[in-house]
Amino acid sequence: MRKKRKVSHVCLLLLALLHIGTPSSAQNTTTVSTSTTSALNSTALSYRTRPVDVEVAVGEPAEFRCGVPETSPNLTFTFYGSHGNYSLTCPHGHVEDIPEALYGSCYMKDGESLAVWTLRGTSFPDNGTSVICQQSKNPDAAAAVLHVYDNGASYSVLIGCVIGGFFGILLVFGLLYAVLYRSESFWKCFGGSETEDDMTTIVTKD
Ligand SMILES: *[C@@H]1O[C@H](CO)[C@@H](O)[C@H](O)[C@H]1NC(C)=O
Ligand SMILES: *[C@@H]1O[C@H](CO)[C@@H](O)[C@H](O)[C@H]1NC(C)=O
Ligand SMILES: *[C@@H]1O[C@H](CO)[C@@H](O)[C@H](O)[C@H]1NC(C)=O
Numbered sequence: 117m118r119k120k121r122k123v124s125h126v127c128l129l130l131l132a133l134l135h136i137g138t139p140s141s142a143q144n145t146t147t148v149s150t151s152t153t154s155a156l157n158s159t160a161l162s163y164r165t166r167p168v169d170v171e172v173a174v175g176e177p178a179e180f181r182c183g184v185p186e187t188s189p190n191l192t193f194t195f196y197g198s199h200g201n202y203s204l205t206c207p208h209g210h211v212e213d214i215p216e217a218l219y220g221s222c223y224m225k226d227g228e229s230l231a232v233w234t235l236r237g238t239s240f241p242d243n244g245t246s247v248i249c250q251q252s253k254n255p256d257a258a259a260a261v262l263h264v265y266d267n268g269a270s271y272s273v274l275i276g277c278v279i280g281g282f283f284g285i286l287l288v289f290g291l292l293y294a295v296l297y298r299s300e301s302f303w304k305c306f307g308g309s310e311t312e313d314d315m316t317t318i319v320t321k322d
């Protein structure tokens with residue numbers, strides 16, 4: 117009886133060892149299988165069009181694009197701007213805000229699911245605006261920045277405004293002076309006669 121028990125104990129121990137051994141091998145096989153599937157899906161989980169940094173002169177339009185394969189078309193393209201933050205979710209999203217200024221839309225083109233942000237006219241506060249593209253289930257996010265630079269035109273406009281404003285103010289003051297001067301001489305004529313009248317009336321009263 118005792119021997120049998122001992123044997124069964126040994127058997128149990130062996131079984132336990134086997135059980136400990138088997139999960140590790142199973143784990144290895146599972147890791148291998150997951151790595152192969154991720155390798156297979158890596159083509160689906162990738163950006164076909166990554167957003168690129170955009171540099172425009174102030175006043176010019178700007179556009180950001182992000183595209184993923186049609187086979188896994190879900191993506192979120194977020195706009196972090198001076199006007200606020202907007203999130204565009206493709207393939208079926210659509211955003212239009214700040215009427216006629218900022219526009220976000222989705223397209224399906226050549227097996228690609230595209231998200232596009234369009235700024236119809238840039239201004240200096242838009243400098244530093246960033247976009248972040250995030251494909252669903254993809255840990256990798258793609259980002260880009262907008263740089264708005266000053267071209268000569270805006271300087272000449274500024275100088276023109278300053279000079280125009282200076283001469284405009286000069287003109288206004290000139291006119292004001294002329295009007296005041298005229299009215300003063302006008303009042304002098306009137307005033308003089310009036311005081312004289314008063315004097316005469318005072319004299320007569322006395
Ligand atoms: C499991 O994989 C690791 C490395 O990935 C390896 O060192 C180990 O020998 C493997 N174990 C078995 C039981 O295959
Ligand atoms: C990865 O691809 C396989 C077949 O290629 C598919 O069965 C599986 O659902 C995909 N996994 C993900 C997370 O898309
Ligand atoms: C994509 O999004 C839609 C709705 O937003 C959802 O029904 C669908 O399951 C998503 N597909 C994937 C692959 O995540």
Ligand SMILES: *[C@@H]1O[C@H](CO)[C@@H](O)[C@H](O)[C@H]1NC(C)=O
Nearest residue numbers: 195196197198199200201202
């Ligand atoms: C936009 O997002 C940025 C970064 O997450 C945050 O700092 C900022 O306050 C947000 N702006 C608005 C208007 O929500």
Ligand SMILES: *[C@@H]1O[C@H](CO)[C@@H](O)[C@H](O)[C@H]1NC(C)=O
Nearest residue numbers: 240243244262263264265266
């Ligand atoms: C735009 O921002 C960058 C830094 O983000 C700065 O170096 C540059 O001078 C800015 N340009 C204008 C025109 O403000």
